[in-house]
Amino acid sequence: xxxxxxxxxxxxxxxxxxxxxxxxxxxxxxxxxxxxxxxxxxxxxxxxxxxxxxxxxxxxxxxxxxxxxxxxxxxxxxxxxxxx
Amino acid sequence: xxxxxxxxxxxxxxxxxxxxxxxxxxxxxxxxxxxxxxxxxxxxxxxxxxxxxxxxxxxxxxxxxxxxxxxxxxxxxxxxxxxxxxxxxxxxxxxxxxxxxxxxxxxxxxxxxxxxxxxxxxxxxxxxxxxxxxxxxxxxxxxxxxxxxxxxxxxxxxxxxxxxxxxxxxxxxxxxxxxxxxxxxxxxxxxxxxxxxxxxxxxxxxxxxxxxxxxxxxxxxxxxxxxxxxxxxxxxxxxxxxxxxxxxxxxxxxxxxxxxxxxxxxxxxxxxxxxxxxxxxxxxxxxxxxxxxxxxxxxxxxxxxxxxxxxxxxxxxxxxxxxxxxxxxxxxxxxxxxxxxxxxxxxxxxxxxxxxxxxxxxxxxxxxxxxxxxxxxxxxxxxxxxxxxxxxxxxxxxxxxxxxxxxxxxxx
Numbered sequence: 001x002x003x004x005x006x007x008x009x010x011x012x013x014x015x016x017x018x019x020x021x022x023x024x025x026x027x028x029x030x031x032x033x034x035x036x037x038x039x040x041x042x043x044x045x046x047x048x049x050x051x052x053x054x055x056x057x058x059x060x061x062x063x064x065x066x067x068x069x070x071x072x073x074x075x076x077x078x079x080x081x082x083x084x
Numbered sequence: 085x086x087x088x089x090x091x092x093x094x095x096x097x098x099x100x101x102x103x104x105x106x107x108x109x110x111x112x113x114x115x116x117x118x119x120x121x122x123x124x125x126x127x128x129x130x131x132x133x134x135x136x137x138x139x140x141x142x143x144x145x146x147x148x149x150x151x152x153x154x155x156x157x158x159x160x161x162x163x164x165x166x167x168x169x170x171x172x173x174x175x176x177x178x179x180x181x182x183x184x185x186x187x188x189x190x191x192x193x194x195x196x197x198x199x200x201x202x203x204x205x206x207x208x209x210x211x212x213x214x215x216x217x218x219x220x221x222x223x224x225x226x227x228x229x230x231x232x233x234x235x236x237x238x239x240x241x242x243x244x245x246x247x248x249x250x251x252x253x254x255x256x257x258x259x260x261x262x263x264x265x266x267x268x269x270x271x272x273x274x275x276x277x278x279x280x281x282x283x284x285x286x287x288x289x290x291x292x293x294x295x296x297x298x299x300x301x302x303x304x305x306x307x308x309x310x311x312x313x314x315x316x317x318x319x320x321x322x323x324x325x326x327x328x329x330x331x332x333x334x335x336x337x338x339x340x341x342x343x344x345x346x347x348x349x350x351x352x353x354x355x356x357x358x359x360x361x362x363x364x365x366x367x368x369x370x371x372x373x374x375x376x377x378x379x380x381x382x383x384x385x386x387x388x389x390x391x392x393x394x395x396x397x398x399x400x401x402x403x404x405x406x407x408x409x410x411x412x413x414x415x416x417x418x419x420x421x422x423x424x425x426x427x428x429x430x431x432x433x434x435x436x437x438x439x440x441x442x443x444x445x446x447x448x449x450x451x452x453x454x455x456x457x458x459x460x461x462x463x464x465x466x467x468x469x470x471x472x473x474x475x476x477x478x479x480x481x482x483x484x485x486x487x488x489x490x491x492x493x494x495x496x
Binding site: 016017018019020038039042043045046049052053 | 147148149150151152153213214216217218220221
């Protein structure tokens with residue numbers, strides 16, 4: 001249940017990488033790329049690391065290669081729900 | 085005669101002022117801003133006095149995403165680069181047709197100690213999974229060059245000079261070469277932030293680090309009270325351009341980079357005879373096509389130990405001959421501290437401003453000079469200035485000299 005990654009939590013994580021995003025806007029445009037938000041690859045790597053620490057488990061190795069919030073939320077939540 | 089490389093923009097983040105105007109006002113007034121070290125976690129360390137940049141809010145100048153991934157020394161660089169671009173009235177529209185013609189070169193000696201220490205503390209307290217990914221780049225000497233390049237879209241020749249403190253002058257030579265090889269403009273300079281606990285501990289074994297706790301006594305080169313130097317943070321960035329390109333776009337030419345030379349006189353101990361520095365001065369004069377008498381003011385390295393001061397005085401006298409006794413010598417850094425690689429960058433900013441204003445700024449806290457040099461003490465000295473010589477030495481034996489000429493000087 002609370003394991004699920006929401007757009008709100010993702011927006012808060014992006015804030016720690018210095019990127020301010022409105023979660024509602026991100027939810028309405030899940031295909032807008034991280035690149036367009038200004039989040040670089042190291043920034044996404046940091047978000048993956050922080051999420052792994054929060055959830056106490058590893059995420060799929062390609063999590064930090066996702067291009068968009070939509071893709072990232074799908075991948076992470078699928079992994080968290082199935083325990084894969 | 086080939087085209088010249090000129091300074092068209094100056095950006096300063098210094099302990100005595102942010103922005104070239106504030107810096108110059110404080111520098112020419114001769115006030116000292118040396119004070120007790122107050123940076124977090126440093127209060128109990130044996131270094132008591134330094135030149136801190138206070139009242140500088142990087143968040144007001146630089147976007148969060150650049151701030152979170154960079155150390156304080158890069159915050160200084162990003163802000164100083166902005167100020168330099170603004171001063172040069174050089175915007176993205178001026179170079180976006182050819183971003184490969186505009187590069188960046190900085191010098192760095194201390195690196196991102198504050199950022200690195202924080203991440204290493206995470207490592208030891210919580211484990212490797214709590215070290216952020218930006219640790220991989222933020223501490224690194226090249227971080228400022230890279231981040232300026234990324235943030236401003238500058239795709240020309242980019243580099244970092246690691247030749248100790250003198251690198252702050254050597255960076256100008258690299259920028260000059262890039263211009264001669266066809267670049268239109270370069271951002272060049274150095275900034276440091278060595279006032280973090282880890283960085284200070286590294287400096288405690290440095291020859292000449294002054295641990296006196298009275299700000300007005302801690303850094304007094306060229307006197308018989310000389311007891312070493314105090315460190316500082318901050319620095320300066322410059323826009324340099326090909327003179328023809330600068331004039332074509334109507335930029336103000338603030339100064340001309342006339343000559344530079346560097347020597348290396350050994351890592352084991354300082355060059356006690358000053359021979360290496362004298363060679364650098366002669367080389368810089370030769371490149372500038374200058375006679376010793378043409379030098380109107382010397383901005384000294386002023387390390388502040390009796391041996392290093394004697395070596396510098398000897399170098400000035402050897403390289404400039406009789407003129408060495410007469411030329412005004414100044415070391416405004418006694419009022420701000422010695423910002424390692426950024427010290428000669430700040431001195432170069434002060435030199436350009438001195439040329440523009442016809443005023444030699446004084447050497448704060450220095451009285452009763454015990455060397456045969458005309459050190460400007462007390463208050464600023466008005467003088468007709470056309471050509472300035474800036475000197476810098478590194479802890480490990482690098483020596484550099486830079487000659488800058490007043491912007492309006494004839495090309496001859």
